[in-house]
Structures are given as structure tokens and as C-alpha cells.
Amino acid sequence: MAAIKVKDLSFAYNGFPVLGDISFSIKEGDFVAVIGPNGSGKTTLAKLLLGMLPPQKGSIQLFGNPISHEQVSKWIGYVPQKITIDKLFPATVDEILALNGPLDHRLHERLGIESFHDKRFTELSGGQQQRVVIALALQANPKILILDEPSVGIDLKTQREFYALLKQLNDKENVTIMLITHDVGMIPSYCKSVLCINHQVCCYGPASETPELVKKTYGQLAVMHHHHE
Amino acid sequence: MLELLSYGFMQKALLGGFLIAFTCGLMSPFIVLRRLSLLGDGIAHFSFGGIALGLLLGIEPIIAALISAVVGGFVVQKLVKKNLYGDAAISLILSFGVGLGIIVIGLARGFNVNLFSYLIGSLLSLSYLDIALAVAMLVLIVLFLVWGYKQLVFSSFNQELAELRSKKTIFINTVFILLVALTVVISIRAVGILLVSAMLVIPTLIALQLSKSFKGTLVMSTIASILATLIGIIASYYLNIPPSGTIVMLLFLLFFGAQIPKLVRAAS
Numbered sequence: 001m002a003a004i005k006v007k008d009l010s011f012a013y014n015g016f017p018v019l020g021d022i023s024f025s026i027k028e029g030d031f032v033a034v035i036g037p038n039g040s041g042k043t044t045l046a047k048l049l050l051g052m053l054p055p056q057k058g059s060i061q062l063f064g065n066p067i068s069h070e071q072v073s074k075w076i077g078y079v080p081q082k083i084t085i086d087k088l089f090p091a092t093v094d095e096i097l098a099l100n101g102p103l104d105h106r107l108h109e110r111l112g113i114e115s116f117h118d119k120r121f122t123e124l125s126g127g128q129q130q131r132v133v134i135a136l137a138l139q140a141n142p143k144i145l146i147l148d149e150p151s152v153g154i155d156l157k158t159q160r161e162f163y164a165l166l167k168q169l170n171d172k173e174n175v176t177i178m179l180i181t182h183d184v185g186m187i188p189s190y191c192k193s194v195l196c197i198n199h200q201v202c203c204y205g206p207a208s209e210t211p212e213l214v215k216k217t218y219g220q221l222a223v224m225h226h227h228h229e
Numbered sequence: 230m231l232e233l234l235s236y237g238f239m240q241k242a243l244l245g246g247f248l249i250a251f252t253c254g255l256m257s258p259f260i261v262l263r264r265l266s267l268l269g270d271g272i273a274h275f276s277f278g279g280i281a282l283g284l285l286l287g288i289e290p291i292i293a294a295l296i297s298a299v300v301g302g303f304v305v306q307k308l309v310k311k312n313l314y315g316d317a318a319i320s321l322i323l324s325f326g327v328g329l330g331i332i333v334i335g336l337a338r339g340f341n342v343n344l345f346s347y348l349i350g351s352l353l354s355l356s357y358l359d360i361a362l363a364v365a366m367l368v369l370i371v372l373f374l375v376w377g378y379k380q381l382v383f384s385s386f387n388q389e390l391a392e393l394r395s396k397k398t399i400f401i402n403t404v405f406i407l408l409v410a411l412t413v414v415i416s417i418r419a420v421g422i423l424l425v426s427a428m429l430v431i432p433t434l435i436a437l438q439l440s441k442s443f444k445g446t447l448v449m450s451t452i453a454s455i456l457a458t459l460i461g462i463i464a465s466y467y468l469n470i471p472p473s474g475t476i477v478m479l480l481f482l483l484f485f486g487a488q489i490p491k492l493v494r495a496a497s
Binding site: 051 | 393441444
């Protein structure tokens with residue numbers, strides 16, 4: 001079954017087209033990397049899927065149902081690019097996690113955040129904060145996880161741990177993952193599919209074909225550096 | 230002490246001060262952490278115009294302040310939605326209120342003394358209407374926090390994620406602005422327009438030094454606000470100085486006192 005089905009979707013900011021007639025379908029349990037140059041419409045696509053922007057043309061379906069706020073809040077977990085939070089913000093990790101449903105200690109253990117549950121969120125490192133934000137998104141047991149360049153500003157080691165964690169969530173929990181990223185090198189090692197966007201769907205294929213798809217999207221000069229699990 | 234409590238005006242000042250401090254202490258963390266510290270100042274100064282106009286037209290000043298504060302709060306919200314900078318929008322309404330107030334003072338001489346009490350606060354002359362409004366305000370805010378606490382904290386943490394989680398976030402934020410405006414009005418009675426920011430901001434600045442959790446900050450902010458207000462009223466009586474200034478000085482003292490545990494930790 002398609003977790004996300006997008007048909008003839010278009011969106012323009014002040015008359016400037018960002019997405020034109022895009023159609024694709026992401027099956028349940030897939031781990032899709034969404035790639036494309038800056039300004040190609042990736043974040044706009046995420047915002048449309050999250051209901052933050054209304055589609056100007058076309059349709060979006062989640063598990064066969066037309067998109068609604070109730071479904072998005074129930075089925076989709078979202079990890080934004082970077083949580084910009086004041087360094088004085090007084091909230092413990094547990095307080096933040098409790099904002100999105102009852103505390104799931106099993107989930108926290110799996111994400112490796114159990115040990116700092118009573119620490120102030122702002123005292124954590126960037127990688128630890130990102131884990132908490134993922135836990136926050138997963139706290140309500142979503143079926144789909146949308147992440148918008150979540151590894152920006154995180155060191156390489158933490159990035160790899162983070163991707164491995166996503167892969168584990170996808171493999172073991174069958175969470176459908178849509179990861180917007182510029183880090184094309186990680187795709188063959190962690191993702192199942194790759195969707196290339198540049199105002200329209202340029203290509204959509206298995207992650208193993210990433211080098212060819214990257215060339216199609218970014219041009220012949222694109223060079224891929226592989227990550228290894 | 231007993232002598233002090235035998236005066237009706239002191240009983241009203243302590244009761245009213247307690248209620249107002251309680252309300253400000255509860256609202257303060259949400260105001261500060263949403264970066265709305267200056268909003269209170271803007272609304273208060275905007276109300277100055279409203280109060281002056283009310284005195285000129287014979288409308289009960291507190292009612293005029295209530296109306297103008299709500300209008301001021303929503304005007305700021307609307308201007309920010311229209312992509313005006315938040316601080317610029319606050320500055321705009323602040324200037325308008327003060328400008329209007331000055332014109333009205335110029336037009337109608339005679340109530341300057343009355344108006345002055347709104348500038349510097351007048352806890353010692355609280356009326357039963359003020360007390361009734363302070364009770365209503367506290368009840369309203371406690372009910373609001375019980376109902377919308379989670380969404381308020383969530384949207385203070387991250388507005389985007391909070392809106393995704395619940396549709397009622399936008400509504401809660403609108404009600405919050407309304408309640409900030411009303412809190413400003415009742416704070417004007419305690420410390421006056423010129424010092425209203427102190428009641429809305431300093432309690433949280435104190436709490437942030439002492440607590441690492443949101444709930445702890447809320448509790449500490451409320452305790453600091455109540456302590457400074459009650460001790461301030463009593464001290465002002467014995468020292469024969471204005472209570473509003475005394476309360477603010479005590480809040481400052483508590484703020485500096487709250488740094489001590491941190492300094493001790495750093496030294497050890």
C-alpha cells in the first residue's frame with residue numbers, strides 16, 4: 001500500500017512556480033532519500049505533505065485517504081532542519097518528550113537518550129538534541145517520518161550513528177522514512193530508494209542506482225563520496 | 230505587623246498584590262520564553278493613551294485600560310503577521326499610546342495627578358473593583374494554563390511542531406495574547422505603566438537561574454513574584470517609600486541573589 005501518494009501536485013510562491021505537476025508514490029516501509037539542488041522544491045514538498053502549505057493543484061493521499069490535519073498529526077512525525085532554541089530555554093528532555101504523547105521509555109532506550117532524561121535540553125550536544133527531536137517525533141507512534149536535512153551541523157561520527165538509527169527504525173519498526181538530504185553519499189548504505197526533485201520529479205529509483213540518478217539530477221560533474229555502515 | 234494588617238487599605242494592598250503577583254508569576258515564563266518581554270511594555274504604554282482618554286471621557290480608567298490593552302495586543306499581533314518586525318510593531322503602538330496620552334493631558338488639565346498614579350502604580354489605593362478583577366484574572370489564567378499548558382509549552386519550544394501536533398495551537402496563541410494584555414492592565418495597578426515590564430519579566434529571569442525544568446521555572450517565577458510583592462508592600466509601609474519601586478528593587482535583589490548558587494558552583 002502507498003504510504004504517500006502525490007498526484008499532479010503544483011505549488012508556486014507569489015506566482016513563482018516551485019513544484020510543477022509532480023506525481024510519485026512512496027510505498028509503506030520504504031526509506032526514501034529526497035535529493036535535489038538548493039531551491040528545487042524539496043522543503044516545499046515536505047511542507048505540502050505536512051499540511052503546512054495547501055496544494056494549489058493536485059492531490060496528496062496518506063494511506064489512501066486525502067490529506068487532513070488529523071491524519072498528519074496522527075500518522076506523520078516531522079524532524080525539521082534544525083531546532084533553533086534559546087540556550088536558556090528551561091525544559092528537561094522528559095518535559096519536551098511529554099509534549100507529544102506519553103513517555104515511551106523503550107523508545108528512549110533504543111535511541112540512547114534514557115541516560116539524560118532529566119537533563120536540560122539545551123545542555124545536550126547537537127547530536128543528542130537531534131536524537132531527542134527524533135524521539136519527540138516518534139513519541140506519538142507515527143507511521144511516516146519526514147526529516148528535512150536533519151544532519152546539518154552534526155559531526156561525521158554522529159551523522160553515521162544517526163543514519164544507522166533511521167535504518168534500524170525502518171527495518172525493525174517498519175516506519176516509512178522520507179529523508180531530505182544533500183548528503184548523497186549516505187544513500188546507498190542506508191536508504192532503499194531515492195527521489196530526485198528539481199521543480200519536478202527528475203527520477204525515482206532504487207538506492208543502488210544513486211550514482212546514475214545523482215548525475216541526472218545534478219549534472220555530470222557531480223561526485224559521490226560513499227559512506228560505509 | 231498586626232497594626233499594619235488592621236488598616237483596610239493595607240489589607241486590600243496585600244490581597245491585591247498577592248493576586249496580581251500570582252498572575253504575573255504564572256504568565257511571566259511564557260512571555261519571556263516567547264521573546265515577548267517588550268510586548269508588556271508596549272501594551273502598557275498603549276494603555277496610557279486609553280486611560281487618559283477614559284479619564285477625559287469619564288470612563289472608568291481600568292475599563293479603558295482593559296479595552297486599549299486588548300486592542301494594543303491584537304494590533305501588534307496583526308502587524309507582525311503582516312511581516313513587520315516584532316520590536317518595531319511594539320515601538321509603533323508604544324509611541325502611539327504615549328503620544329495620545331500627552332495630547333489628552335494637554336487638552337484636559339486637572340486629572341494629571343490621577344493619571345500619575347497609573348504611571349507609577351497605586352497598590353495602596355486599590356478598590357474592590359480592582360480586587361474583583363484581580364481574582365477573575367487569576368482564575369481565568371489558572372483555567373487557561375490547565376487547559377492549554379502542553380500546547381503553550383510546545384509552541385514556546387517550537388511553533389511549527391506545535392501547530393503540526395494540534396490544531397488548537399493557533400487559537401491558544403491568540404487567547405494568550407489576550408491574557409497578556411489583561412495581565413498588563415492589572416499589573417499597571419501594582420507597579421504602574423513605567424515598571425510593568427519588571428513584574429512580567431524579572432520573575433522568570435530569577436527562576437531561570439534556579440531551575441532547569443519548565444515546571445520548576447513556573448513555580449519559582451510565581452514564588453519570586455509573590456515574595457517580592459508582599460515583602461515590598463510591607464517594607465514600603467515601614468520605610469515610607471512607594472511600594473511599586475520597592476517591589477521592583479526587591480525583584481532586582483532576588484535576581485542578583487539567584488546568581489549566588491551559580492557563582493558558588495563555578496567557584497568550587
